[in-house]
Structures are given as C-alpha cells and as structure tokens.
Amino acid sequence: AKLLKIQVALFALDVWFAAERTKQLLCYVKCRKRMKMVSRLMRFAVETPELLDDIAIPDTRTRNADPCTAKGCKWPKSGCFVNVPYEISSDFSQTQRKFIIDGLKRFHGLTCIRFVPRTFRHRDYIHFFSGNGCWSYIGRQDGGQKISLQKNGCLYGSTVQHEVLHALGFNHEQVRSDRDKYVWIRYQNIKKGKEHNFDKKQTNNLGTPYDFTSVMEYDNKAFSKNGKPTIVAKCNPNLKFGHAKQMSVNDIARVNKLYKCYNQKFMV
Numbered sequence: 001a002k003l004l005k006i007q008v009a010l011f012a013l014d015v016w017f018a019a020e021r022t023k024q025l026l027c028y029v030k031c032r033k034r035m036k037m038v039s040r041l042m043r044f045a046v047e048t049p050e051l052l053d054d055i056a057i058p059d060t061r062t063r064n065a066d067p068c069t070a071k072g073c074k075w076p077k078s079g080c081f082v083n084v085p086y087e088i089s090s091d092f093s094q095t096q097r098k099f100i101i102d103g104l105k106r107f108h109g110l111t112c113i114r115f116v117p118r119t120f121r122h123r124d125y126i127h128f129f130s131g132n133g134c135w136s137y138i139g140r141q142d143g144g145q146k147i148s149l150q151k152n153g154c155l156y157g158s159t160v161q162h163e164v165l166h167a168l169g170f171n172h173e174q175v176r177s178d179r180d181k182y183v184w185i186r187y188q189n190i191k192k193g194k195e196h197n198f199d200k201k202q203t204n205n206l207g208t209p210y211d212f213t214s215v216m217e218y219d220n221k222a223f224s225k226n227g228k229p230t231i232v233a234k235c236n237p238n239l240k241f242g243h244a245k246q247m248s249v250n251d252i253a254r255v256n257k258l259y260k261c262y263n264q265k266f267m268v
C-alpha cells in the first residue's frame, strides 16, 4: 500500500510537471506572438517618417537611391516573375482601392512585376495608406514598408506609378548621375532649404537616356522661389516638362532591365 501511495504521488508529480511545461510553452508562444505584434505596431507607429520631398528615409540611414539596387533592395524574382506583396489600408473606399489596384495592374501588362495580395507568409511587402502627402521609400525595405497616397491629392495614375517606381528602386530623373549632360539646375531659383532635392545620385541608368517624359521627372519649375525654372533642358531651354500622365517607354524599359524581365513581350 505504501508503494502504491508513492507511485500515485510520483504520477501526480509527473502530471503536474507536464502541465507546467505546457503552460510555459503556451506562454512562450503567446509572448512571441505579442512581441511580434508590438514590433509591428512600433514599425507602423511613425506615421510620417523623415522625408526628402516624397522619398522616405529609412531609420538605418544606410540606403539612398538607385545604388541600393546593387546591394539587395531589389524585390526578389521567383521563376520568371518578381512578386511584390501588397496590402491596402482600410483608409480607402472600395472605389479608391480599385483605383490603386488598377494602377498596380498597369505594371502587369508591361513588366514581369506582379503585385500579389500579402499573406502571412510574406515578410516584405508594401502597405498603401492615406498618410500625410504622397511618399515612398526607395527600394525594398525589411519588413512592411509604407507608401502614402493621401486620399485628397495623391490618387492619380501617375502618382501611384511614381511612388511604386520608388519602391521598386528608382529615383527622380533630375538626380541621375548623368543629368548634367541634359539639364542645367538653376540653383539661384530654388527655394532656400530645398536644394537637396537636386543632389545628384550615383544612379544606375541601365543604358536608358535622360527622359523628359518620364513619370519620375519633376516639373521644370519644381521648388521655384520666383516662378522661374529650376531645371532647364539643354536641348531646348524653353521645354516644359514634368507632367507625365503615366510611365514612359523608358520608365518601363528600366523596370524590365533592372529586374531582367527577359520575356520578349516585355522588352521595349
């Protein structure tokens, strides 16, 4: 009887240990989930990051324009296509949501980029929301990255394409490494404090020419303090530009070259 008592006591102890371990495991899973949620919330807590005009600056400060595409800020290719997961905030109405999706679909017919609705399996993705103005990061960032399309003011086909091109790794036309061959920057006409928008970057131009019809080209009077042009075309000083309604042939060619979209259909 004594032995039986001891056996029962040992069994009860086993059960207790098992229950404790399960509790600990459950707590661990819960804690990890909570930690993940907290870190996600923290990432999205900053509604408007530091901006250089419409380009958001990552906290790490290690990346700038196009050169990052040589160091891993391109979106990865899987088979023949580059899948870019996205999600659209409930800030937008169904009509606005459809407008953004239609803008993304424009890339599908012209490039090997495929915007796919984000699932839990996707670590890196684009989150469209209606923030303060229209802005985007340049290239793929780690984890979710935002593109702000303010409801009143950014829902234009050209703006959606412009901000998405930033996220794919492209910079403004007037900061290209070879821009001095094509344009004069009139610093004397630029508003004080806005000169940085014209800083030249070591971009990879992918063998495409400077394009005044690019959706990434600024207005020739961008950031003007006196109504006079800030960017002047060397080929024709009276040329007015920066009003593209959609991606130009060169904008599309650049996407296809950067992401090596070899399908004949996409080659421009």
Ligand SMILES: [Zn+2]
Residues within 6 Å of the ligand: 054, 055, 162, 166, 172
């Ligand atoms: Zn921009």
